[in-house]
Amino acid sequence: MSYEMETGNVSDEVAELCGRVEDFVRNVVAGYEHDPRRNSHGPSEELSLALKDLARKADVLTPHIREDGSHLTHRETAAVLIRSGLSPLGPLACNTAAPDEGNMYLLGKVGSPEIQSHFLEPMVRGEKRSAFFMTEPAGDGGAGSDPSMMQTTCRPDGNHWVINGRKTYITGADGAGVGIVMAKSDDGACMFLVDLPDPAIRIERVLDTIDSSMPGGHSEVVIDNLRVPATQMLGESGEGFRYAQIRLAPARLTHCMRWLGACIRANEIAADYANRRNAFGKPLVDHEGVGFMLAENLIDLKQAELMVYWCADVLDTGALGTAESSMAKVAVSEALMRVADRCVQVMGGQGVTADTIVEQVFREIRAFRIYDGPTEVHKWSLAKKIKRDWRKANEG
Structure with missing residues (x-):
């Protein structure tokens, strides 16, 4: 192995869990990476359920949530999710994938006992997938990186709420059993839990996108x-943005965890290729142009890993961690893009084929730089914080 993963100073119990997850992903899940039940819109439901059944038998299904419903700490979650990401199919198999992982975290934090029983528990058991309905079409002037632009409306009608609007890039909507829908009332943003499918929620099309790791793809x-x-509203009318932040700050970081694992594996494949492949009388790794790229990968991977654990520690203090998760999202996604690109380059023609996961990891990381907020939005948010902090220090 060319990169040594940290255990993150976790307990012996969690370290043992990390070992089981890594063994399962490397030795079981990786064998399904060329399974024909995968297409451009992600793994099929049949493959998804088969992999989750294997994880259940190996006792690594939903490993970040304990039997009593409590979550591992963010640091412990990082150690586990990095290892679940060693295959693009690993998070799906272990039930640590987006958007389910973030949705489970949100419902575990703020869902009523009734909501947790009806919606959360089947997700934890791996029986239902979920979708988070927030982003809206740009042509409608709807919410994207700026959720305050939300056009989807909700209005009370007796003991129900009536919701109307359009959503786009909704990951996993096709085939999901649980939906979290954001809409705007007279009080502000709201969140609702819904059973899926529902005839009032119509998928117009599943988009053809660069990434292909998430079941159901991304839908309009x-x-x-x-x-x-009304009992299926999270909290009170107008509290939706507050709950979105409870979900989104950790979710940005768990994306970083999973894709760090994928890039660690891609780098292993590229390093193995460079040591086995000869050109101009010596192994590729002995050519500085190749060896230096692999060396740079180790540097970027280690910096990304340190950033993940640093941000996890901030979240474990109980802080909301919005600024920290923005920094982690930018630093990690950009570093992993460099790693994935170098892996493709080291492997040459082989790197752009589907013979290994390297080309898929490259595509997935390119998409990762966009979802959960593109780099530029997070930088803009951090710049606004710099201005606020300066004014507080100099004008207060």
Whole structure:
């Protein structure tokens, strides 16, 4: 192995769990990476359920949530999720994938006992997938990186709420059993839990995108007079943005964890290729142009790993960690893009084929630089914080 993963100073119990997850992903899940039940819109439901069944038998299904429903710390979660990401199929198999992992975290934090029983528990058991309905089409002037632009509306009607609007880039909507829908009332943003499928939520098309690791792909959706019982609103009307932050700050970081694992594996494949492949009388790794790229990969991987654990520690203090998760999202996604690109370059023609996961990891990381907020939005947010902090220090 060319890169030594940290255990993150976790307990012996969690270290043992990390070992089991890594063994399962490397020795079981990786064998399904060329399974024909995968297409451009992600793994099929049949493959998804088969992999989760294997994880259940190996006792590594939903490993970041304990039997009593409590979550591992963010540092412990990092150690586990990095290892689940060693295959693009690993998070799906272990039930640590987006958007389910983030949705489970949110419902575990703020869901009522009834919501947790009806919606959360089947997700934890790996029986249902979920989708988070927030982003809206740009042509409609809807919410993207700026959720305050939300156009989807909700209005009370007796003991129900009626929701209307359009959503786009909704990951996993096709085939999901649980939906979290964001809409705007007179009080502000709201979140609702819904059972899927529902005839009032219509998938217009599944988009053809650069990435292909998430079941159901990414959909454009119309919501037409969806009626939701008032008991299925998270919290009170107008609290949706606050709950979104509870979900999004850790979710940005768990994306970093999973894709760090994928790039560690891609780098292993590239390093193995460079040591086996000869050109001009010696192994590729002995050519500085190649060896230096692999050396740079080790540097970027280690910096990304340190950033992940640093941000996890901040979140474990109980801080919201919005600025820290933005820094981690930018630093890690950009570093992993460099790693994935170098892996392709080291492997030459082989790197752009589907013979290994390297080309898929490259595509997935390119998409990762966009979702959960593109680099530029996070930099802009951090710049605004710099200005606020300066004013507080100099004008207060």
